[in-house]
Amino acid sequence: MLFQVRMDVCLPHDLDPKTRSEIVAEEKQYAQELQRAGKWPHIWRIVGEYANISVFDVESNDELHALLSGLPLFPYMDIHVTPLATHPSDINA
Ligand SMILES: O=C(O)CC1=CCC(=O)O1
Numbered sequence: 001m002l003f004q005v006r007m008d009v010c011l012p013h014d015l016d017p018k019t020r021s022e023i024v025a026e027e028k029q030y031a032q033e034l035q036r037a038g039k040w041p042h043i044w045r046i047v048g049e050y051a052n053i054s055v056f057d058v059e060s061n062d063e064l065h066a067l068l069s070g071l072p073l074f075p076y077m078d079i080h081v082t083p084l085a086t087h088p089s090d091i092n093a
Pocket residue numbers: 007009027028029031050051052073
C-alpha cells in the first residue's frame with residue numbers, strides 16, 4: 001500500500017542546540033534505515049520550507065502509523081497522510 005505523507009517540522013526555538021542536533025541525526029538514521037528496507041522509497045524537500053513530501057510503501061495503516069510515530073521528530077511534526085490508489089491512465093499499472 002502506497003501513501004503520500006507530508007511532514008512539516010516545527011522545532012521549538014528555545015530547544016537546546018545539542019538536543020536539536022541529536023534529534024535531527026537520529027531522524028536521519030531512522031529515515032535511511034527505512035529507505036534501505038524499501039518502506040520509504042521517496043523523500044523530497046519542499047522548496048523553501050522545513051517540510052518534506054514522502055512516499056511510504058507499507059502493508060497496512062497500522063504499520064504506517066507505527067513507522068510515523070517512531071520518528072524521532074514525531075513530537076515536533078504536523079503529519080498529513082494521503083492514501084494512494086492506481087490511476088486508470090497509468091501506463092505502468
Ligand atoms: O527534514 C525533514 O523533512 C524531516 C525528516 C524526515 C526524515 C528526515 O531525515 O528528516
